[in-house]
């Protein structure tokens with residue numbers, strides 16, 4: 001698997017403070033912010049601060065502290081959002097999943113019925 005990381009990607013630029021974002025939570029290991037084109041009333045992205053292109057890359061190469069820190073941030077964000085009626089967590093990886101931004105990000109979606117998981 002080619003996990004080479006492009007440091008000019010838009011989320012790397014957000015992490016460097018070069019592009020503004022609507023932050024939900026920032027911790028040592030993660031940043032959570034609102035998606036610029038929300039697909040649901042709740043649409044937040046959570047990204048690790050390290051240079052990982054996808055969830056599988058993150059799980060393979062991130063250290064235990066980074067991984068625990070990332071998932072702790074996801075938990076904290078979930079507690080701040082209204083997800084009582086349900087949520088969907090999506091991590092698109094590479095071409096077949098239509099990943100647009102090559103920095104691992106977890107979508108958290110909710111606030112309305114989200115329909116079937118996949119459209120054929």
Ligand code: 5GP
Nearest residue numbers: 010021033034035036037092098099100101
């Ligand atoms: P992907 O298709 O890679 O899983 O999702 C990328 C997401 O990033 C899309 O939902 C898109 O709306 C969001 N996005 C792209 N550029 C920006 C940006 O500059 N700021 C924010 N907040 N979200 C962005």
